[in-house]
Amino acid sequence: xxxxxxxxxxxxxxxxxxxxxxxxxxxxxxxxxxxxxxxxxxxxxxxxxxxxxxxxxxxxxxxxxxxxxxxxxxxxxxxxxxxxxxxxxxxxxxxxxxxxxxxxxxxxxxxxxxx
Amino acid sequence: xxxxxxxxxxxxxxxxxxxxxxxxxxxxxxxxxxxxxxxxxxxxxxxxxxxxxxxxxxxxxxxxxxxxxxxxxxxxxxxxxxxxxxxxxxxxxxxxxxxxxxxxxxxxxxx
Numbered sequence: 762x763x764x765x766x767x768x769x770x771x772x773x774x775x776x777x778x779x780x781x782x783x784x785x786x787x788x789x790x791x792x793x794x795x796x797x798x799x800x801x802x803x804x805x806x807x808x809x810x811x812x813x814x815x816x817x818x819x820x821x822x823x824x825x826x827x828x829x830x831x832x833x834x835x836x837x838x839x840x841x842x843x844x845x846x847x848x849x850x851x852x853x854x855x856x857x858x859x860x861x862x863x864x865x866x867x868x869x870x871x872x873x874x875x876x
Numbered sequence: 877x878x879x880x881x882x883x884x885x886x887x888x889x890x891x892x893x894x895x896x897x898x899x900x901x902x903x904x905x906x907x908x909x910x911x912x913x914x915x916x917x918x919x920x921x922x923x924x925x926x927x928x929x930x931x932x933x934x935x936x937x938x939x940x941x942x943x944x945x946x947x948x949x950x951x952x953x954x955x956x957x958x959x960x961x962x963x964x965x966x967x968x969x970x971x972x973x974x975x976x977x978x979x980x981x982x983x984x985x986x987x
Contacts (some may be wrong), residue, residue, distance in 0.1 A: 805973060
C-alpha cells in the first residue's frame, strides 16, 4: 500500500483478554518499529525488527507483550491478559533502510482501551 | 526513557504569527528530526537535520541545531489553522536505528 496501515484503529478489551494489533508497513521497508504512546506524551519504544529479525525488544513492558514479523513484512503485536495500564495508542512505523536513522513513516495507530 | 525535551509544553498563537518550539537532548547525535502529529493521527516527518548542519529550511519551516548546547529549534512562519498539532523532536542518540522522543509541544493556532 501507499502508507503504513494499522488495524484495528480502536480496540476495547476487558481486563484479562488477549489482543492482537496488526501493522502492514510500506512494501520493501526493512525496519519496523512498535511504539506505545500515552495521552499527551511522546512515543515510547517497544521493539524493533530488521526484516524478520527482532533485534531489540528491550522496550516491551512485560512478558505479556509479544511481537513478531515472520515474513519480514506484516507485524503483529500481541498483548496477553491485558491490564488497565496497557491502555494507550500503539504506533507502528517503518523505514526503508535497515541501519542509520532516517525518516520514519507512521501508521495511524491502534487505540487500546482496557476496561 | 525520553531524551528530548520540548518547550514550551503548549503554545497558543494567532493565525499569521510565527511559532517557535525548542528541543533539548542529552547525548551526542548523528541527526535530529522533527515530526508533527495531528490529534488522533500518526506522526508525520517534517525535517531532518544532521549533526554537521546548523540550519535547514523546508517551506515555512526553519530548523536550527546547536550541538554545543544540545538543542534545536523549530520555527513555523506565517502560521495557519492547519498547523494546529503536537510537534515532537527525535534524536538518534548515536544509535544505528533507534530514535528517542520528547514529550512534544502542543501548538494551537487561533483563527
